[in-house]
Amino acid sequence: MNVLYTEDDYSEKLVAFVDILGFKQYVQKEISKAVENINLIDGIIQHALNELKRNHGKTFSPQLFSDNICISCEHTAENLFYMIYELAFIQWYFSLNGFFLRGALTNGNHFENERMIFSKGLIKAYEIEQGAIYPRILIDQLIVDRATNDESSFFPVYVGFKKREFIMQSSDGKFFVDYLNTLYEEGLEQLECLETHKQVILAGVEANRSDPKVLEKYRWAAEYHNFKFDEMFDQDGYYKSYADEVKKNISIDLRAAFPGFSRLEPGANI
16 A cells, blocks of 8 residues: 555644534425525535635635535644634625524644545534534634734734634633624625624524524524624714614514513413
């Protein structure tokens, strides 16, 4: 047997594992709708990966299999920030087109070629992803520590924001990619994009009324959405009536979207 690869080919990399939530329901549609979903998902993936390659050339290596995306690159301080930023872009772009992602970013030994992936890092990312539950891309604690503590002068600042500003912590203590932070990029209409994001969430809620487990995922997305709206929209300098109207149009009324307890009205059919 010829030895084609060495230990240098199985080096430590940054590895991200991402999957599309609810993919099963898109596959099980009638043929015409399934083909429509194929074209839509393929178009979204192609655009996202084109942006990845356009911005960073051969820095990242994306691999697709079924509803999953594996992205890897050399583990450097510079690549760490760009990986987090690009994961944010991919998740943001998918969400605005009606698809929510879940995943994880970590590090570990990784090998791939055009035929196979052999990766301790990918297995580790997959195991972390299992705890994501909600539509978020978790970031390994060790990665967070490096991203927040490495203040070396060569660490890049992209669109005016340092790497840690694309990292957020949930109420459960887990860190994840703050994908709506992408809206700070110059030229994007923040409120317009947030309004689209709201409508996507509400459409998902309406389509999954009978599935409490799925609804919990959308509730988390709605709470994250509202947090980012409050963070982005500075009401100072606006008339109160305008500010109230913007909040009504773009924030999500959690009580209305996710009804709680109610009593049976007299005469109602059971």
